[in-house]
Amino acid sequence: MLLPAGTIIDHRFKILDIIGEGGMATVYRAEQFGIDRTVAIKIMHLSLEADPEQRARFLREAQVLSRLPPEGIVQFLHYGVTDQGHPYLCMELCSGQTLKSLIKANGKLPWQRSVHLAKLIALALLYAHHQGVIHRDLSALNILVNDSNGADTIKIIDFGLASFKQPGAATLTSAGALIGSVHYMSPEQGKGERACPQSDVYALGCILFEMLSGHPPFEADTSIAVIFKHAKEPRPQLPSSALAPNTADLLNQLLKWCLDVTPQGRPSAEELVETLKLIEQEHFNDAQKLIAGKITIAAETKEDKTKRHKILYATLAVCAITLPSLTCFIIWKASRHNVEANSAKSNQETFSDSQIR
Numbered sequence: 007m008l009l010p011a012g013t014i015i016d017h018r019f020k021i022l023d024i025i026g027e028g029g030m031a032t033v034y035r036a037e038q039f040g041i042d043r044t045v046a047i048k049i050m051h052l053s054l055e056a057d058p059e060q061r062a063r064f065l066r067e068a069q070v071l072s073r074l075p076p077e078g079i080v081q082f083l084h085y086g087v088t089d090q091g092h093p094y095l096c097m098e099l100c101s102g103q104t105l106k107s108l109i110k111a112n113g114k115l116p117w118q119r120s121v122h123l124a125k126l127i128a129l130a131l132l133y134a135h136h137q138g139v140i141h142r143d144l145s146a147l148n149i150l151v152n153d154s155n156g157a158d159t160i161k162i163i164d165f166g167l168a169s170f171k172q173p174g175a176a177t178l179t180s181a182g183a184l185i186g187s188v189h190y191m192s193p194e195q196g197k198g199e200r201a202c203p204q205s206d207v208y209a210l211g212c213i214l215f216e217m218l219s220g221h222p223p224f225e226a227d228t229s230i231a232v233i234f235k236h237a238k239e240p241r242p243q244l245p246s247s248a249l250a251p252n253t254a255d256l257l258n259q260l261l262k263w264c265l266d267v268t269p270q271g272r273p274s275a276e277e278l279v280e281t282l283k284l285i286e287q288e289h290f291n292d293a294q295k296l297i298a299g300k301i302t303i304a305a306e307t308k309e310d311k312t313k314r315h316k317i318l319y320a321t322l323a324v325c326a327i328t329l330p331s332l333t334c335f336i337i338w339k340a341s342r343h344n345v346e347a348n349s350a351k352s353n354q355e356t357f358s359d360s361q362i363r
Contacts, residue, residue: 007052008032015094016086019047030054030064030166035099045083048095055092063166064093070168071097073137078130080150080163100161102152105213109146114220117249117257118286119158123151124214125282126160131210132275134162135203138171142201144209145187146216169201188232189222193267196233204269207278211264218244218257223265241265256290259297271304 009032013021019036025046026033036047054060071082076098084096105123109115115123127149134141141162148164167186186195192208195201215223223242224235241262246254260281266272273281277300284293 009034009049015047015049016088018084018086019045019096021047028164028166030060031095036096038096044099046080046097046099048097049088050093052092061093064095067166067168068095070139070165070170071095073170074139074165075133077133078126078160078162079134080161080165100150100152100163101154102150102159102161104147105149105151105160105217106146108151109216109220115217117218117253120214120217121257121282121286123158123160123217124210125279125286126158127162127210127213128207128275128278128282130160130162131203131206132279134168135206135275139165140169140201140203141165141167141206141209142169142195143167143186143190144206144213145190146213147187149213188229188236189224191233191236192269193237194269196236202269203275204272207264207272207275208266208269210278211261211272214264215242215244215261219248223261237267252290256285256294256297259294259301260285263297263301266304271301273300 008024008027009021011021011023015021015036017039019038022035022037022044024032025035031048031050034047034049036045037043038045050060050064065085068082068085071080072085074082080100081098082095083098085094086096087093127144131141131144143164143166144162148162150161150163152159152161186192186201186205186209188196190209190212192201192205195205212223224232224239226232226235243258244254244261248254249257263271263273264278277296281293281296284290284296
């Protein structure tokens with residue numbers, strides 16, 4: 007049920023109109039009394055309020071946002087409960103359009119603008135990751151772009167599925183649960199494994215590909231098919247015909263790095279920011295060397311890990327083969343010893359009896 011304009015929230019805010027509606031909540035534009043400020047009010051859906059897990063997740067979003075700086079991230083202002091008992095969040099009202107809408111309106115974006123926007127998003131992720139926050143649902147739909155002042159700025163919104171490290175914090179996501187939007191979902195999330203900072207980097211790699219090409223890197227008729235492609239199919243490449251050959255090669259290397267199947271093969275947000283700055287400044291050779299060096303290190307780490315696993319599996323296999331034989335030998339040896347001991351004892355008793363007689 008949508009709230010009509012003029013509704014008073016917690017004696018603090020007056021609803022002006024609706025901004026949008028999602029799976030968990032509805033977002034309204036509202037006036038804050040006393041300071042003449044327009045804000046965004048996010049009110050949880052009535053149908054979810056009876057679910058303790060959903061209420062805890064809604065509160066978790068407030069806790070996450072309160073930890074984050076405003077650079078590139080929607081600013082948290084207040085958490086409360088209405089007189090009717092409905093939880094709500096008050097946040098800054100961000101202007102602009104979603105990155106998804108921007109891509110749709112333009113078909114695709116110039117590589118210079120795409121790299122600049124990716125750098126801004128990576129910087130915001132870097133701030134979040136330094137605070138122990140993982141977004142887990144980064145997509146072109148929850149990034150707002152504002153170019154009203156002649157220069158692009160961004161705001162990452164919707165931290166409803168975010169996780170953060172906090173001693174004693176409860177885990178709200180059950181093992182095996184799928185978290186995120188499938189077109190931007192990392193392979194580990196697709197398998198129901200826990201997300202990590204590099205899961206956000208993977209999502210940003212998908213977003214960068216979409217900005218440069220006009221569509222996500224993996225598409226299919228069903229969500230399951232998209233998840234499978236993220237995990238199993240070769241990484242897509244930008245056509246060199248759409249860009250200068252050296253630019254296309256460099257961006258494809260960057261995308262291959264960000265979209266590696268394993269988290270260990272991807273850059274951190276900090277490494278990604280550094281690389282995107284070099285590309286933005288057209289220091290292509292430096293960027294190429296940086297990417298190549300990091301990919302080589304990641305590949306060597308993977309190879310070392312694979313070798314260790316092979317040695318471990320070989321050792322376990324040898325143990326599995328030899329252990330039954332060794333066990334049988336020990337049992338035979340023990341039984342042999344018992345037989346010999348009993349025989350010696352019997353002979354001793356016979357000798358003693360003969361002496362007595």
